[in-house]
Amino acid sequence: MGTTKSDEFSLRDNHIAEYAKALSSPARIAILRILMKRETCMCGDIVEQIPLSQSTVSQHLRELKNAAIIKGSIDGPKICYYIDAENWGAMRKTFKKFFKGFDPE
Amino acid sequence: MGTTKSDEFSLRDNHIAEYAKALSSPARIAILRILMKRETCMCGDIVEQIPLSQSTVSQHLRELKNAAIIKGSIDGPKICYYIDAENWGAMRKTFKKFFKGFDPE
DNA sequence: TTTATTTATCGCAAAAATACGATGACTATA
């Protein structure tokens, strides 16, 4: 084993878990904070601000892209990464709704 | 390697990542949904509602407990698990604040 | 055309996560 039994759970629960997995690394949180500031978007600039190698940062960017949290647009030899505003809102709502499911008074 | 370089990132980012990791499994999301309903709290009852073995469910409960999202109180031979209302609120606020960091207009 | 810049991908190693059965501990009941 070692595999998550995704098929056995609801789409809704898998969806939340996928978002959470994308956010489950301090490196990816740090990357998102950099992109939030919108001061830069290049992979190289991010690498300079994060204590990880270029290949590792690139891998994290790919995971954030797979989770639809960020997008990348080609700009010559560079790639400009930016937060996908639409999906960011969707993720925000998804978590909000989930947290609201338990409302202690 | 294979280890997350937690030391290299801020406490704040590690904190969010830890919460997210606790929520990064559909099994744990499903368990939390069961506990949200407050109809039951026993490990055995949860096992009946989740397509995983007793030992696996127990392991997930431990992880949720380590993340301070749930608590367990001993009730004879049983253990009553319940969501830690205070920390649930803290987690909610933590995510809310993080999501607010990117506010597209 | 050659060179530099930028990023993705490949291959690898180490560690963590997921899941299970078996077993142990602990309480309640017969």
Added chain:
DNA sequence: TATAGTCATCGTATTTTTGCGATAAATAAA
């Protein structure tokens, strides 16, 4: 005391994750 019920933990197998260096691809500049 002996038995049943409840749950945690141990040991194990498999997969996934994290990270790195090296290399490839693609564009821009000399």
